[in-house]
Amino acid sequence: MSSDHYAPTIQPAELADVEARLARTWADPPGFLGWLMTVDHKRIGRRYIVTAMVFFVLGGLLALAMRTQLARPESGLMGPDRYNQLFSMHGSTMMFLFAVPVMEAVAVYIVPLMAGTRNISFPRLNAFSYWIYLCGGVTIFVAFLLDIGPEAGWFAYVPLSSSAYSPGKRTDFWAQLITFTEVAALAVAVELVATILKQRAPGMTLGRMPLFLWAMLVTSFMVIFAMPAVMLASSFLISDRLVGTQFFNVAEGGDALLWQHLFWFFGHPEVYIIFIPALGMISTIVATFSRRPVFAYPYMVLALIATGFLAFGLWVHHMFATGLPHLGNSFYTAASITIALPSAVQIFAWIATIWSGRPRFATPLLFVIGFLAIFVLGGLTGVMVASVPLDLQLHDTYFVVAHFHYVLIGGAVFPLFGAFYYWFPKITGRLLDETLGKWNFWLFFVGFNVTFFPMHYLGLIGMPRRVYTYPPGLGWDLWNLVATIGAYLIAISALLFVFNVIRSLRSGARAGDDPWQAPDLEWATSSPPPPHNFTYLPIVQSAEPLWHSDEIPVVRGATGDKREVLLTSAVEAAPGIRWQMPEPSLWPLVSALALTVLFIWSVFSPWGVVWGAIPVAIALTFWFWPSKSEQSE
Amino acid sequence: MRALRVVGDVSHLPDYGFGPAALGWWGTLGFILIEGMAFVLGIGALFYLLPLQPAWPPASRPPDLLWGTLFTVVVVLSEIPNVLAGRAAKARDARGVRIGLLVAVFVGFLLAVIRGFEFGALNERWDHNAYGSIIWALMLMHTVHVATDVYDTCVLAALAFARPLDGRRFSDVEDNAAYWHFVLVTWLVLYALIYWLPRMLGHG
Numbered sequence: 001m002s003s004d005h006y007a008p009t010i011q012p013a014e015l016a017d018v019e020a021r022l023a024r025t026w027a028d029p030p031g032f033l034g035w036l037m038t039v040d041h042k043r044i045g046r047r048y049i050v051t052a053m054v055f056f057v058l059g060g061l062l063a064l065a066m067r068t069q070l071a072r073p074e075s076g077l078m079g080p081d082r083y084n085q086l087f088s089m090h091g092s093t094m095m096f097l098f099a100v101p102v103m104e105a106v107a108v109y110i111v112p113l114m115a116g117t118r119n120i121s122f123p124r125l126n127a128f129s130y131w132i133y134l135c136g137g138v139t140i141f142v143a144f145l146l147d148i149g150p151e152a153g154w155f156a157y158v159p160l161s162s163s164a165y166s167p168g169k170r171t172d173f174w175a176q177l178i179t180f181t182e183v184a185a186l187a188v189a190v191e192l193v194a195t196i197l198k199q200r201a202p203g204m205t206l207g208r209m210p211l212f213l214w215a216m217l218v219t220s221f222m223v224i225f226a227m228p229a230v231m232l233a234s235s236f237l238i239s240d241r242l243v244g245t246q247f248f249n250v251a252e253g254g255d256a257l258l259w260q261h262l263f264w265f266f267g268h269p270e271v272y273i274i275f276i277p278a279l280g281m282i283s284t285i286v287a288t289f290s291r292r293p294v295f296a297y298p299y300m301v302l303a304l305i306a307t308g309f310l311a312f313g314l315w316v317h318h319m320f321a322t323g324l325p326h327l328g329n330s331f332y333t334a335a336s337i338t339i340a341l342p343s344a345v346q347i348f349a350w351i352a353t354i355w356s357g358r359p360r361f362a363t364p365l366l367f368v369i370g371f372l373a374i375f376v377l378g379g380l381t382g383v384m385v386a387s388v389p390l391d392l393q394l395h396d397t398y399f400v401v402a403h404f405h406y407v408l409i410g411g412a413v414f415p416l417f418g419a420f421y422y423w424f425p426k427i428t429g430r431l432l433d434e435t436l437g438k439w440n441f442w443l444f445f446v447g448f449n450v451t452f453f454p455m456h457y458l459g460l461i462g463m464p465r466r467v468y469t470y471p472p473g474l475g476w477d478l479w480n481l482v483a484t485i486g487a488y489l490i491a492i493s494a495l496l497f498v499f500n501v502i503r504s505l506r507s508g509a510r511a512g513d514d515p516w517q518a519p520d521l522e523w524a525t526s527s528p529p530p531p532h533n534f535t536y537l538p539i540v541q542s543a544e545p546l547w548h549s550d551e552i553p554v555v556r557g558a559t560g561d562k563r564e565v566l567l568t569s570a571v572e573a574a575p576g577i578r579w580q581m582p583e584p585s586l587w588p589l590v591s592a593l594a595l596t597v598l599f600i601w602s603v604f605s606p607w608g609v610v611w612g613a614i615p616v617a618i619a620l621t622f623w624f625w626p627s628k629s630e631q632s633e
Numbered sequence: 634m635r636a637l638r639v640v641g642d643v644s645h646l647p648d649y650g651f652g653p654a655a656l657g658w659w660g661t662l663g664f665i666l667i668e669g670m671a672f673v674l675g676i677g678a679l680f681y682l683l684p685l686q687p688a689w690p691p692a693s694r695p696p697d698l699l700w701g702t703l704f705t706v707v708v709v710l711s712e713i714p715n716v717l718a719g720r721a722a723k724a725r726d727a728r729g730v731r732i733g734l735l736v737a738v739f740v741g742f743l744l745a746v747i748r749g750f751e752f753g754a755l756n757e758r759w760d761h762n763a764y765g766s767i768i769w770a771l772m773l774m775h776t777v778h779v780a781t782d783v784y785d786t787c788v789l790a791a792l793a794f795a796r797p798l799d800g801r802r803f804s805d806v807e808d809n810a811a812y813w814h815f816v817l818v819t820w821l822v823l824y825a826l827i828y829w830l831p832r833m834l835g836h837g
Contacts, residue, residue: 007639008638008639008640009638009639010637010639015637121656121659121660122656122660125660186667189663190659190660190663190664190667193659193663194656194659194660194663197659198656198659202641224663224666224667224670225666225670227667228667228668228670228671228674229670229674231671232671232674232675232678235770236678236766236770239759239766239770240766243759243760244759244760245759245760245765245766245769245770246760246761246762246763246765246766247678247682247763247766247767247770249763252761252762252763253682253685253686253691253762253763253764254682254685254763254766255681255682255685255763258678258681258682261681262674262678265674513635524635536637536639537643539640539641546635550635550636551635551636551637551638552635552636552637552638553637553638553639553640554637554638554639554640555639555640555641555642555643556639556641556642556643556644557641557642557643557644557645557646558643558644560644564648566643566646567650567654567655567656569654570653575643575646576646576647576650576654577646577647577648577649577650577654577655578643578644578646578647578648579648579649579655579656580648580801617784621788624788625788625792626792626801626802
């Protein structure tokens with residue numbers, strides 16, 4: 001940075017002038033057209049979060065329907081076919097339409113702000129990602145309502161998902177749901193890697209980078225390496241069903257376990273793809289509400305990276321019951337137990353942070369403490385089922401259902417709700433109500449344990465997963481009823497959250513820029529932030545930039561009439577290029593619609609892939625064709 | 634709002650760059666990692682299926698060498714216009730970029746034609762057995778990459794002739810050249826696996 005020609009202070013007139021110019025440059029076109037064309041990471045992040053939460057509610061309603069059916073033995077509410085569709089849709093919705101997207105959605109909103117930049121790295125790809133995700137979710141729910149929804153479970157094991165046992169188009173729609181959601185997730189992953197490595201504020205070296213950014217960096221790389229496996233698997237599956245390939249047909253040299261390997265090579269990292277963003281959220285919340293930096297920062301970073309690596313070495317523990325070689329099983333047992341170590345490092349570091357800080361037990365921190373209790377239990381049952389002899393006993397029982405709901409809801413949904421309470425004021429300008437928040441937390445915490453704790457016992461006494469009903473007198477009746485009551489408690493808690501959001505949007509307390517006295521850069525701008533995020537781009541001189549000085553060091557120069565961001569070097573974050581970002585455009589939406597036509601067409605004919613590619617190519621060409629105003633110098 | 638203190642000025646910084654300094658390179662890298670992973674897993678599936686067959690190929694001759702080898706020779710030679718276009722881009726030589734892109738487009742179409750003949754010489758159908766399925770899958774995956782990059786090169790060539798080239802377009806041309814390296818390297822691996830592995834295993 002040159003230090004020749006600038007005055008150290010900014011006069012109010014200059015500030016107002018620059019603000020007005022930036023707001024004009026970064027504004028979307030007005031009205032509905034602008035809503036469709038926007039490439040603002042905040043607008044897209046917001047709609048991504050809202051859409052993911054709608055799918056969370058829909059997935060939750062499917063779960064309530066299942067729990068209502070299971071509340072008493074021999075219930076006639078629904079038959080086995082409908083029940084198969086319900087649990088397949090519930091799992092697919094929660095994994096592909098809620099858990100991964102919502103974590104990426106929060107990152108789409110928060111990461112550029114926390115890094116101190118003005119937009120995500122590839123804004124049009126970001127818009128495209130949202131539209132393709134929305135189209136995929138709508139497609140699968142329309143299919144479900146037309147009775148062609150998935151029926152072979154969220155992991156669609158062959159041969160249950162092959163043409164012989166799943167005729168019709170149900171499994172084909174499931175396979176294309178995977179393609180839709182993985183395209184969307186991969187696009188965001190690439191954007192986040194580039195944003196985090198190239199757009200950090202000058203001075204935010206890797207060693208000063210907030211743990212949430214570290215968590216999203218690790219997650220994004222995991223998405224990049226894990227998700228191709230499931231896309232490949234679902235493409236093999238749909239081509240077996242549609243054009244008669246023999247990948248999974250044992251009679252012609254294929255193999256059913258190839259499916260399981262490919263699926264779980266994605267499916268196990270997937271769990272950590274959901275969990276690691278939550279770890280970043282927890283670190284952020286714990287630091288702010290303990291009013292001190294997270295204890296043992298370098299070890300926290302190493303723990304995140306170690307988790308990311310180890311997550312790729314565990315997938316076979318889902319396959320212990322398939323008769324694999326003993327040595328292989330032992331390796332995966334060891335790896336599965338090893339991954340508990342980095343999780344433990346982080347849990348102890350958070351406890352140390354809270355212990356040695358001056359904690360304020362506001363709602364976000366309550367959700368973190370709820371996480372600690374529930375996740376530790378889920379982690380312990382994880383260590384239990386990592387052991388082959390016990391797993392063989394418990395495989396496909398409700399014990400496993402209990403285990404993964406403890407790790408997924410405890411490990412991801414509790415921190416996510418904490419993050420909602422934490423970042424809601426930044427996103428909307430208003431605080432969520434604390435009293436309702438505490439009710440929200442306690443009802444969720446109690447409801448969760450009432451629902452899922454009895455499932456451990458149900459599994460131990462032999463209740464299998466995925467049964468639509470059971471006879472009376474097996475000792476299962478009471479605990480199933482208890483679990484169902486718990487599920488309704490969770491539903492009430494969710495309703496309370498929705499009520500809190502609506503009420504706070506209308507009449508919540510004004511948040512101001514920084515209601516929590518937090519350390520990170522997203523709190524250095526107004527709430528909600530202007531379209532350009534920061535009027536003057538900030539400089540970072542420590543790991544907690546807002547805690548060490550009342551003044552924010554900034555640079556002049558990227559304040560003109562172009563949509564400019566600063567590109568910095570990947571490690572040292574030294575400024576390098578004033579990079580111009582693209583204008584709003586309708587073409588990402590058109591491209592997503594064209595690709596949707598291709599995906600749905602391909603369910604019915606392989607030629608859909610060929611002919612459907614033409615409109616996609618045309619739309620992409622218009623997308624990338626640069627406008628005159630985007631010329632560089 | 635907090636007080637702001639100006640500590641520098643960035644208006645002198647350039648507004649484009651090449652390689653890891655620019656954003657486009659990182660996007661290209663991201664997609665190379667994704668697609669490279671898909672190839673690695675596809676190759677993994679091939680080796681998973683291989684020991685399950687009585688022979689490799691189980692019921693046919695290996696693919697004929699002619700078209701596959703011709704494709705390999707041409708795709709290696711295609712690196713000449715590709716590297717020249719990339720170097721011209723870095724030197725901001727508009728004429729060199731235009732010539733390099735035009736030749737690359739021509740070679741790309743030639744490759745597409747050869748690939749068509751290759752499919753006819755695989756000697757096994759995709760729906761006959763798992764061997765046929767996996768080699769067709771790998772061939773199709775690679776063909777999609779060839780088609781995508783040739784189309785991308787066409788669009789870049791059209792842009793290069795439609796208006797004066799600016800720094801960002803030069804940077805795009807360099808990224809496109811980098812992506813073609815990836816298409817080439819994956820093919821060399823696939824060529825060995827599809828054409829030579831069956832022969833090495835003694836069934837040629």
